[in-house]
Amino acid sequence: xxxxxxxxxxxxxxxxxxxxxxxxxxxxxxxxxxxxxxxxxxxxxxxxxxxxxxxxxxxxxxxxxxxxxxxxxxxxxxxxxxxxxxxxxxxxxxxxxxxxxxxxxxxxxxxxxxxxxxxxxxxxxxxxxxxxxxxxxxxxxxxxxxxxxxxxxxxxxxxxxxxxxxxxxxxxxxxxxxxxxxxxxxxxxxxxxxxxxxxxxxxxxxxxxxxxxxxxxxxxxxxxxxxxxxxxxxxxxxxxxxxxxxxxxxxxxxxxxxxxxxxxxxxxxxxxxxxxxxxxxxxxxxxxxxxxxxxxxxxxxxxxxxxxxxxxxxxxxxxxxxxxxxxxxxxxxxxxxxxxxxxxxxxxxxxxxxxxxxx
Amino acid sequence: xxxxxxxxxxxxxxxxxxxxxxxxxxxxxxxxxxxxxxxxxxxxxxxxxxxxxxxxxxxxxxxxxxxxxxxxxxxxxxxxxxxxxx
Numbered sequence: 001x002x003x004x005x006x007x008x009x010x011x012x013x014x015x016x017x018x019x020x021x022x023x024x025x026x027x028x029x030x031x032x033x034x035x036x037x038x039x040x041x042x043x044x045x046x047x048x049x050x051x052x053x054x055x056x057x058x059x060x061x062x063x064x065x066x067x068x069x070x071x072x073x074x075x076x077x078x079x080x081x082x083x084x085x086x087x088x089x090x091x092x093x094x095x096x097x098x099x100x101x102x103x104x105x106x107x108x109x110x111x112x113x114x115x116x117x118x119x120x121x122x123x124x125x126x127x128x129x130x131x132x133x134x135x136x137x138x139x140x141x142x143x144x145x146x147x148x149x150x151x152x153x154x155x156x157x158x159x160x161x162x163x164x165x166x167x168x169x170x171x172x173x174x175x176x177x178x179x180x181x182x183x184x185x186x187x188x189x190x191x192x193x194x195x196x197x198x199x200x201x202x203x204x205x206x207x208x209x210x211x212x213x214x215x216x217x218x219x220x221x222x223x224x225x226x227x228x229x230x231x232x233x234x235x236x237x238x239x240x241x242x243x244x245x246x247x248x249x250x251x252x253x254x255x256x257x258x259x260x261x262x263x264x265x266x267x268x269x270x271x272x273x274x275x276x277x278x279x280x281x282x283x284x285x286x287x288x289x290x291x292x293x294x295x296x297x298x299x300x301x302x303x304x305x306x307x308x309x310x311x312x313x314x315x316x317x318x319x320x321x322x323x324x325x326x327x328x329x330x331x332x333x334x335x336x337x338x339x340x341x342x343x344x345x346x347x348x349x350x351x352x353x354x355x356x357x358x359x
Numbered sequence: 360x361x362x363x364x365x366x367x368x369x370x371x372x373x374x375x376x377x378x379x380x381x382x383x384x385x386x387x388x389x390x391x392x393x394x395x396x397x398x399x400x401x402x403x404x405x406x407x408x409x410x411x412x413x414x415x416x417x418x419x420x421x422x423x424x425x426x427x428x429x430x431x432x433x434x435x436x437x438x439x440x441x442x443x444x445x
Contacts, residue, residue, distance in 0.1 A: 005376050007388060053376035055388050083372070083383040108368045108385045146368030148385050174366060174441055175385050220441040222386065 002280050005053030010060055010246045017063040018091045019125035020355035023187035023194055027260045030358050031249040039069040043076035048275040050080040057082040065092030071100045078105025085110055090136030091129050098139050109140045112150040116163035126355045137171040148175040154194035161207045168219060180226035184258035184313050186356045193350040195342060198229055228342040233310025233326035240288035253278045255285055258313040262322045288312050293323055297331040363434050364404030369442045371399060384442055398430050
């Protein structure tokens with residue numbers, strides 16, 4: 001049992017998406033349309049989430065606009081009192097549809113753009129969508145909705161960070177999220193093509209710091225570092241089972257969107273059990289909650305309740321053990337090997353992308 | 360004097376599970392203390408900050424200068440973080 005209360009719910013409404021980004025955070029095994037929960041299921045889950053303490057709802061996918069009942073789902077979020085954030089590629093939105101989403105109570109749009117020009121953006125997403133993304137940004141603002149530009153950064157566009165910031169200003173976005181790709185799922189598969197060099201990373205840090213000083217009060221700049229070059233791990237998801245719940249299209253409730261990569265972990269579905277019970281009592285949510293599961297060097301570490309041991313999926317991917325210290329931590333025995341691997345991959349010629357696909 | 364207003368996508372919300380007032384914004388939840396909530400609940404894009412401070416001083420029988428300073432500091436901080444247009 002836990003008395004923790006989650007703050008955020010990431011609702012993966014569908015895994016369908018017209019884009020095929022090689023760093024997609026969805027699992028390699030994608031859920032098919034026939035297995036998706038319907039709007040009534042989601043409405044019930046939103047009320048359960050709000051009663052549990054959730055304040056922020058992220059409507060994600062795949063592409064959430066691929067769902068014809070998105071308007072109904074947004075209305076249910078507002079009815080449950082949740083702050084709704086639509087995380088979209090922009091494809092599938094029209095001005096009329098956005099207006100309907102505003103009427104349904106949508107609070108915020110987070111629009112991803114893959115690069116700062118059409119050629120680069122369409123190549124990375126493997127889809128001719130850049131012009132429609134620009135339309136979606138314009139409609140969002142003319143309808144009075146706040147806009148965040150989401151810029152996933154990796155080797156092919158790492159030199160365009162300032163151009164992304166200028167794009168956000170031109171779009172009249174209030175916020176930009178410059179997120180170095182995190183290496184799970186499809187991004188892990190494509191890591192050798194995506195990982196930037198240390199020098200490229202340092203350049204982005206300098207650009208962001210200068211822009212933050214220049215644009216204070218005008219544009220909120222959130223910046224996510226690629227932690228392969230870090231010395232201390234990130235508190236992944238704010239700690240396992242502490243702040244965030246992810247629900248997959250089929251209703252599986254998970255502590256993080258990559259948790260399916262951990263062998264032996266089973267996820268209960270909100271179709272079969274109340275969300276509060278899953279949050280408090282399920283084996284999956286309790287597996288790495290708190291500090292009791294930790295091994296050396298995490299056990300007893302003064303940072304244990306700050307970084308919560310870092311990321312379990314990354315520990316599995318890089319150390320072969322989901323209960324090990326996240327190897328990006330300088331205290332991990334695997335830290336040197338990860339740094340060497342990152343340096344070697346980032347310096348080598350990039351292989352072609354393996355685009356996201358339904359298998 | 361300008362009247363402060365919450366930026367689009369920013370709203371006050373009562374967090375019933377934790378029994379507190381919060382400001383909800385894109386990717387952010389800001390917990391508000393009693394003073395901050397009292398000020399922000401009067402921010403409407405029409406009322407100047409000076410009038411908000413005067414109203415609060417009267418309602419709480421507090422020192423007007425102190426409230427005005429608190430209100431100015433809060434609005435300036437929230438403006439820098441992108442939640443409020445001052």
